[in-house]
Every structure is written in C-alpha cells, then in structure tokens.
Amino acid sequence: MKILEFLKDKENLIAFDNSTTINRADVSIKNNSLTFKKGNEFFVFLDNYDAYNELEFNFHSQQKIKLFIIVYQNKSIKMDYSFNLDDSVELEVFTNFVSRRKTNNISNFIYNLKENSSLKLLNAITFNGNLDLNCTVNLDGEKSEATIDLLNIGGFSNKHKVRQDVNHQSKYTESYINNWLISLDNSVLDYSVSGFIEKGKEFSKCFQSNKGIMLSDSSQIAVEPKLYIDEYNVEAGHGAAIGQIDELQLYYLLSRGLSETEAKSLIISGYTLPFIDKISDEDIRRHVTSQSSRLIRRKA
Amino acid sequence: MTLEIKDLFVSIENNLILNGLNLKVNGGETHAIMGPNGTGKSTLAQVCMGHPSYKVESGDILLDGESILDKSVDERSRLGIFLAMQNPIEVPGVTNFDFIKAAIQTRMKKDEHLRIGRFILKFEKASQDLKMGQGLAHRFLNQGFSGGEKKRNEILQMKMLNPAFAFLDEIDSGLDVDALKLVGQNVTELKSQDLGLILITHYQRLLDYITPDYVHIMINGKIVKTGNLELIKRIDQEGYDWVKKELGIEDEDKKPYSLGTCPSKH
Ligand SMILES: Nc1ncnc2c1ncn2[C@@H]1O[C@H](COP(=O)(O)OP(=O)(O)O)[C@@H](O)[C@H]1O
Ligand SMILES: [Mg+2]
Numbered sequence: 001m002k003i004l005e006f007l008k009d010k011e012n013l014i015a016f017d018n019s020t021t022i023n024r025a026d027v028s029i030k031n032n033s034l035t036f037k038k039g040n041e042f043f044v045f046l047d048n049y050d051a052y053n054e055l056e057f058n059f060h061s062q063q064k065i066k067l068f069i070i071v072y073q074n075k076s077i078k079m080d081y082s083f084n085l086d087d088s089v090e091l092e093v094f095t096n097f098v099s100r101r102k103t104n105n106i107s108n109f110i111y112n113l114k115e116n117s118s119l120k121l122l123n124a125i126t127f128n129g130n131l132d133l134n135c136t137v138n139l140d141g142e143k144s145e146a147t148i149d150l151l152n153i154g155g156f157s158n159k160h161k162v163r164q165d166v167n168h169q170s171k172y173t174e175s176y177i178n179n180w181l182i183s184l185d186n187s188v189l190d191y192s193v194s195g196f197i198e199k200g201k202e203f204s205k206c207f208q209s210n211k212g213i214m215l216s217d218s219s220q221i222a223v224e225p226k227l228y229i230d231e232y233n234v235e236a237g238h239g240a241a242i243g244q245i246d247e248l249q250l251y252y253l254l255s256r257g258l259s260e261t262e263a264k265s266l267i268i269s270g271y272t273l274p275f276i277d278k279i280s281d282e283d284i285r286r287h288v289t290s291q292s293s294r295l296i297r298r299k300a
Numbered sequence: 301m302t303l304e305i306k307d308l309f310v311s312i313e314n315n316l317i318l319n320g321l322n323l324k325v326n327g328g329e330t331h332a333i334m335g336p337n338g339t340g341k342s343t344l345a346q347v348c349m350g351h352p353s354y355k356v357e358s359g360d361i362l363l364d365g366e367s368i369l370d371k372s373v374d375e376r377s378r379l380g381i382f383l384a385m386q387n388p389i390e391v392p393g394v395t396n397f398d399f400i401k402a403a404i405q406t407r408m409k410k411d412e413h414l415r416i417g418r419f420i421l422k423f424e425k426a427s428q429d430l431k432m433g434q435g436l437a438h439r440f441l442n443q444g445f446s447g448g449e450k451k452r453n454e455i456l457q458m459k460m461l462n463p464a465f466a467f468l469d470e471i472d473s474g475l476d477v478d479a480l481k482l483v484g485q486n487v488t489e490l491k492s493q494d495l496g497l498i499l500i501t502h503y504q505r506l507l508d509y510i511t512p513d514y515v516h517i518m519i520n521g522k523i524v525k526t527g528n529l530e531l532i533k534r535i536d537q538e539g540y541d542w543v544k545k546e547l548g549i550e551d552e553d554k555k556p557y558s559l560g561t562c563p564s565k566h
Contacts, residue, residue, distance in 0.1 A: 247352075252389035255349050256403040256457060257377035266402060270393020270440070 001047045004072060004098070006283040015045040016055075032056060036065055041281075044069045046079075054080035054108075064090040068284055071097045076104040076129075083110070085117040087141060092120040094284060098291075102158070103129040108136075115141030115170070122278055125152040126291040131160040139166065139173035139204075148177045151275040151288075154187030154219075155295045161190045166206065168197040168234075174205040180275050181212035181242070182268060183219035184295060194226040195236065202233040212242035213271065215264065265296045301327045301364050301380065303348075303465045303496055308359035310340075310347050310521075316357070317343045319521035325465060328493040332507055332532070333500045335518035336540050341500045342386050344518075345467035349383040350376050363465075378407055380464030384454035384471050386500075390442040396453070397423065397437035400460050407461070426459045429486055447474030455486050465496040472506040484509020504536040517543055524549065 001017045012025040014034070023029060026038040033056040036042065044067060046055075059065060063086075071077070085091055097105055105127060111119055125131065137146045146166060154160050166175040181189050195206035206229070212221040225238040245267055253263035272292055279285040303325045310318035317340045325331055333341055347354045348361055350373040360367050368376055391399070400423060405414055420437075427436045430452040442450050451471055458466055468487070472480055487510050491497065499510060507515075507529075515532055517525040519540065524547055525531070534542070543549070 248389045249391045251351060251373060252385070252391065253394075253399070253402075254373035255377055255383055255385075256399070256461065257374050257406045258399075258402050259374055259406060260372075262402055262406060263374075266394050266398065267391065270391060273393040 002072075003045055003047070004070065004287075006287050007043055007045050007070060010043040010283075012039050012042045013045065014042060015047065016049045016051075017047040018049060018051070033058065035060075036063060040064055041066045042068070046071045048073050048075055048077065050077045050079055054082055057081070057083045059083070059085050059089045059091055061086040062088050066092045066094075066280065068094045068281060069096070070284075071095070071105070071107075073097070073099050073103055073105065074101055078106040080108045081110070083112065083119075085111070085113045085119065085144075087114040088116040089114075090118050092122070092280075094122040094124070094279065094281075096124045096284075096288065096291075097127040097131065099128050101128070102156070104132075105129060106132045108134045111135075111137045111146070113137070113139050113141060113144035113146065115143055117141060117144045119144075119146040121146065121148040121150075122275075123148070123150040123152075124275075124279075124288045124291075125150065125154075125160060125162075126288070126295060127160065128156065128158060130158060131162070133160070133162045135162070135164045137164075137166045137175065139168050139175065140170060142170040143172045144170065145174040146176070148175075149180075149275055149278055150178070151180045151182075151272055151292070152189055153182045153184065153272075153292050153295050154189050155184045155298070157186040159188045159190070163192045164194070166195045168195070168201050168204045168206060170204075171201050172203045173201065175207070176205075177208035179208075179210045179212075179223070180272060181210065181221050181223070182271070182296075183212070183214045183216075183221050185216060186218045188220040189222070191221075191223040192226070193223065193238075194228065197227075197229045197231050197234050197236070199230040202231055204231070204234045206234065206236040208238045210238070210240045210242065212240075213245055213268065214243070215245060215268070261297070265293065268296045269293060301464045301494075301496070302362075303381075304362040304365075305344070305348070306360045306362065308344075308347070308361065309357040310343055311355050311357055312343070312353055317354075317521050318347070320359070321518075321522045323498075323516065323523060325496040325498060327464065327496050328491075329514065330491065330497040330499065330510065330512045331514045331516060332512035333498060333516045333518050333523070334502055334532070334535055336502070339518050340521040341518055342469055343521075345383050345469045345498070345500060348376075348381060348467065349373060374406070377403075377461075382458055382461060382463030382466040384451070384458060384466065384468045386469040386473070388442050388445075388450040388454055390440075390445075392440050392443050394441045395438050396441055399441050400457065403457070403461060423460065426456045429459070430456050431482060432456060448476065448479045451475055452479065452483060455483055459486065459490065462494075464494060465498070467498045467500065469500045470502075471499070472501055472503055480505060481509055504532050507532055519544065519547075519549055 015022040028035045032053045035058045183189050210223045227236050305323040308321045516523045
C-alpha cells in the first residue's frame with residue numbers, strides 16, 4: 001500500500017487496500033465495520049479499495065469525532081459507505097478523492113443520525129475523472145442536524161454528477177447545504193440537491209445555497225434544487241447564483257497589470273477560501289489548496 | 301513620456317460619450333479635468349485604461365507616439381498607465397498583500413525575482429503613509445472598506461506601482477478634510493518628471509493640495525477650455541454656466557443622472 005505523503009506521519013491513521021489493513025488508531029475493525037473508541041481525530045486512507053460490502057462507520061453516544069477520509073485510486077472504483085451516529089454524537093467528516101489519471105468513481109454515502117446528533121460534512125471534490133456521488137443524510141432523531149459544505153472544481157472534460165438528499169424524519173431537525181461549484185474547461189457539474197420534510201416533522205429547518213462560476217464558454221453547471229415539504233410549520237429556502245466570473249473584479253485586477261490567468265486564478269482562489277478555511281487540519285488544507293490551485297492555474 | 305489623446309470619439313451602448321476629445325500630457329505635468337456630472341470624465345479615464353464596455357469609434361490614444369488601442373487592460377497597466385477608480389471594486393478572498401505582490405511581480409523581468417523583505421517594508425511604509433491601519437496586508441481587497449479607505453487604498457497601489465501616467469478619478473469624493481490633506485500630500489510627494497498626473501474632480505478643494513499646471517473644462521464629451529489656476533477659482537464661484545454661455549454650448553441633454561448627485565456649487 002502506498003500511503004500519500006501528507007498522511008504518512010498521521011497518528012490515528014487507518015488505511016485499507018484490498019489485501020491489507022493498517023490500524024494505528026483505537027478503532028475496532030470487523031467485517032468492514034469500524035467502531036470508534038478513544039480519540040477524536042482520525043485519518044482514513046483508502047488505496048484503490050473497492051470492497052463488495054459497504055464500509056460502515058459507527059459512533060456511540062456522546063462521541064465527538066473528526067474524520068478525514070482520503071480515497072486514492074488509479075483504476076475505476078465503486079464503493080458504498082455508511083455512517084451511523086448514535087444520539088448526541090458530534091461528527092465532522094471530510095472527504096476527498098484523488099486520482100492521478102482519469103478514472104471513474106461511483107460512491108454512495110449514507111449518514112444516519114439519532115437524536116441530538118450533529119454532522120458536519122466537508123466535501124472537497126477536485127477529482128480528475130468522472131464522478132457519480134450520492135450523499136444521503138437521514139435526520140432520524142429529533143434535534144439532529146447536518147451542515148454540508150462542498151467545494152467542487154471540475155476540470156478537463158470531467159463529468160461530476162452529485163446528488164445530495166436530506167431527509168428530515170423527525171421534529172426539530174435542521175439541514176444547511178452550501179455548495180461552491182467551479183467548472184473549468186469542458187467539465188460538467190450536474191447537481192441535484194433535495195430536502196424532504198415529511199408531514200408532522202414540524203419546527204424543522206432546511207436551507208441550501210448553490211454558488212457557481214463557469215470559467216469557459218464550454219463549462220457547464222446545472223443545479224436542480226428541490227424542497228419537498230409536507231409540513232406547514234417549518235423554515236426552508238434555497239438560493240442559487242451561477243454565472244461567469246465577476247467582470248468588474250476581473251477588470252480591477254487587470255488594471256493593475258495582472259495577466260488574465262493570474263487575475264482569474266486569484267479571484268477563484270478567493271472564492272474557494274471560505275470553504276478551505278473550514279478545514280481544520282493543516283496538511284489536509286494544504287493538500288486541497290494545492291489540488292485546487294493546480295487545476296485553476298492550469299486553465300484559469 | 302507622453303500620453304496623447306487625439307480626436308477621440310467613444311460610445312457606450314450606442315451612446316456617444318466622448319466627442320472628439322484632445323489632450324496631451326507630458327511626464328512631470330499635472331492636469332486637472334473639471335466638468336459637470338455625466339460629461340464623460342470617468343469615460344475618458346476608463347477608455348485610456350481599456351475598460352471593455354467602452355467602444356472607441358475613432359481617434360487614438362498614443363503613448364510616446366504609439367497607439368495603445370490594441371493593447372489589453374493589463375498590458376496598458378504594465379506600460380505605465382494607472383487609474384485610481386471613482387468606485388474601487390471589492391474582491392472578496394483576495395488579500396491586499398497577494399494582490400499587490402502579484403501586481404509587482406507581473407512587472408518584473410523573467411530573471412528577476414521579488415525581494416520579499418524589501419517588498420514588505422515598502423508595503424508597510426505605504427500603508428502607514430496613508431494611515432491604512434495595521435493588518436491591511438491581510439484584509440481582503442477593498443472588502444468592507446469605508447469610502448475613504450477605498451480611495452486611500454488606490455493611492456497606496458499607485459505608490460507601490462510607480463506609474464508613468466495616473467488618472468485620479470474623483471479621488472477626493474468620500475474623503476474628509478484630514479484624509480484629503482493626507483491624499484494630497486502623498487500624491488504631491490509622488491510628483492516627478494516621470495509622472496504625468498490627470499486629476500478628475502469637481503471640487504477646488506483637491507486642487508488646494510495638489511497644484512495643477514493646467515486646468516481643463518470638459519463639457520459634453522470634450523475639452524472646451526484650458527487655462528490655469530484662475531479657471532478653478534471662477535468655476536468654484538460661478539459653476540459652468542458662464543463657460544457654456546461664452547462658448548455657446550446648449551444644454552441639449554439634461555438627463556436625470558445629472559440632477560442632484562453632485563454637491564458642488566453650480
Ligand atoms: N456603464 C455605462 N453604461 C451606460 N452608460 C454609461 C456607463 N458609464 C457611463 N455612462 C454614461 O456616460 C455618460 C458619461 O458618464 P461618466 O463618464 O461617468 O461622466 P462623469 O465622470 O463626467 O460624471 C453619462 O451619460 C453616463 O450615464
Ligand atoms: Mg465620473
């Protein structure tokens with residue numbers, strides 16, 4: 001197994017490939033099921049791992065955990081993941097897919113939350129290849145809440161198809177989705193973002209915001225925001241702002257002598273900053289920054 | 301160096317704004333351009349910078365005798381043209397430091413590289429000179445700046461970039477007396493044989509701090525009268541009506557934008 005450089009020295013590292021498992025953390029692993037014991041920060045590295053069974057992450061009551069998941073692949077991969085949060089869990093999950101050559105990735109993530117649990121998801125998508133990502137959040141318990149922040153930079157002629165579903169299945173549940181989408185070259189970002197609030201699940205809140213910049217004439221971003229709400233006593237809303245790079249900002253930087261490439265890459269980096277600032281681990285933050293600036297600088 | 305604007309006709313969205321404008325600025329000279337609102341002063345500055353919305357119908361802009369009309373905005377900047385904008389733009393997520401560093405690096409030759417220590421000192425000095433307060437380097441470009449801070453930040457950039465020709469477009473608006481004095485001092489310090497200054501204003505008060513060599517009056521998209529400091533005094537006292545009367549200029553287009561937006565004495 002070849003662990004990526006920036007993860008090599010991490011304590012609490014758990015790494016899988018199809019034949020071996022490395023477990024430097026206090027986590028029990030049985031039949032593809034991980035149960036977290038002591039510790040609050042873990043790094044999970046998957047090297048071309050495509051188990052037939054889903055990979056299951058279990059968190060028990062009151063745990064407060066940060067999980068950084070890095071998937072590395074140089075062949076096409078299909079994987080299912082599930083995360084089960086007992087009551088009053090505070091979980092933060094970072095995910096990122098890395099591939100050095102163009103491959104396909106199909107991933108299904110399911111998060112199940114019991115009462116009073118909170119989930120913070122940070123998805124950094126800079127994947128070189130076609131991606132089919134499904135992310136389902138089930139707010140099963142009362143007062144459970146999820147915040148999803150997602151940065152997607154599509155380059156080359158990659159197609160990234162992403163589906164985010166949040167199911168509000170109890171009262172007082174809250175969800176907030178913020179997507180920052182950047183399409184370069186001929187890439188296509190195709191998003192379906194849905195919030196479901198069933199009848200009787202009152203006092204729930206469901207919000208989403210989708211922002212996007214298309215950098216070339218052949219770049220594409222499509223977002224289909226949906227709110228299915230069958231309950232009167234809730235708060236919900238969505239905002240979308242998808243367009244070209246801000247002309248005035250570009251002109252201002254050009255007027256100080258920056259080339260178009262430099263100016264665009266500064267503006268786009270600035271645009272990604274609110275997302276990148278949310279990444280608490282410095283190595284991971286640097287990894288995402290370098291991945292995104294490599295994409296942006298190449299073809300701003 | 302010389303910047304020469306020759307018989308320039310410029311339109312925006314099919315409206316002719318500049319109507320055969322002529323102006324010649326040599327290095328070392330300071331020109332003031334005054335005129336009522338909506339007369340095309342900002343248009344002149346923007347078109348020299350290369351703003352993509354303005355269309356040059358005919359005429360030319362020459363830098364040392366060579367046309368710059370086919371040059372892009374960034375090329376013009378690197379050739380030495382600078383515009384302190386009437387409304388500086390906010391760029392979230394981009395720090396002042398990264399921005400100015402990139403602007404300076406883009407002016408360096410291939411084999412040169414930035415002496416970062418020296419750059420930081422120069423930046424901090426300029427920042428102090430303009431009383432920008434600590435931490436400017438790490439604030440996002442103009443984001444959340446007060447009107448006055450934005451204007452002072454334009455002058456800071458001018459200081460850092462050493463242009464050959466600088467248009468200061470209503471640099472005085474939004475500044476209180478102290479800030480105006482500060483900006484005036486900073487700009488005056490920058491005066492040299494290598495800098496041609498074009499001050500666009502409707503107030504005399506800016507010109508109390510930066511003394512112009514020439515004063516031009518611009519009406520309906522062209523310069524109709526050129527004089528010296530005496531001209532400013534008269535405009536300050538009497539407005540522009542006497543110029544119009546003297547030259548037989550009709551107010552054919554009283555558009556709403558020209559109403560009430562300018563607190564100068566008419
Ligand atoms: N971006 C624009 N779109 C349409 N009209 C414009 C634009 N900018 C300026 N104009 C028009 O051009 C004329 C001159 O404007 P401007 O150059 O800003 O005048 P000044 O700076 O002298 O007040 C005005 O009639 C104004 O409405
Ligand atoms: Mg103006």
